[in-house]
Amino acid sequence: MASEILAQLQAQKLLIVNPRRKNGLIIYKKYYAEFAGPGAIVGGQFDCDAIAVLPVGKISLIVPQTPEERRQAYKMRRQWVKLTKQITDNPIPAERAQVILNQFEHWFDAQTVENLPDEAFALLVGVLPQTITKVRNNGLF
Incomplete structure (x- = not known):
């Protein structure tokens, strides 16, 4: 499944993470990773440099049907990027780690988060x- 998604992203196919499900995609780039959550667009020019993907939850990707759907999905992708940026703006690494783990538990559940590799969050x-x-x-402190 992940290799099929990666091939679609590298081929610049535009897809949307299904906004009606608790799912998402961690997209690995050369030096970092991005999270595209429900409603976010993936593929196109943004992700042709993806080197791997990690589905989160029961992944469901849909093809945008209208220009409005695409516009909304771009907006959602930007929101997910902004949220991650807010976390990374914190200069204390342990706090960034705690916040991203907390956020993922809030968006998904403890079991899903437990199954994701430390490297992805890092x-x-x-x-x-x-x-x-x-x-x-050990928790934060």
Whole structure:
């Protein structure tokens, strides 16, 4: 499934993360990762440089049918990027790690978050995977 999605992104196909489901896509780039949550557009010019993808939840991607649907999906992608940026603006790595873990538990559930690799969260908020591991095991303080 992930390899099929990656191939579609690299081929610049435009898709939308189904806004009616608790699902999303962590898109790995060369030096970082981005999260596209429900309602966000993926593919096109944005993600042709993707090197891997990690579906979150029960992934469902749909093809935009109208220009308005595309416009809304671009807007949602921007919102997800802004949210991640707000987290990464915090200069304290352990706090960034804690916030991204909390956010994912809020959006999904503890079981889903537990199954996601530390490296994925680390690349989303610019910390070392060990920081994510430490925060997961010991909490923030």
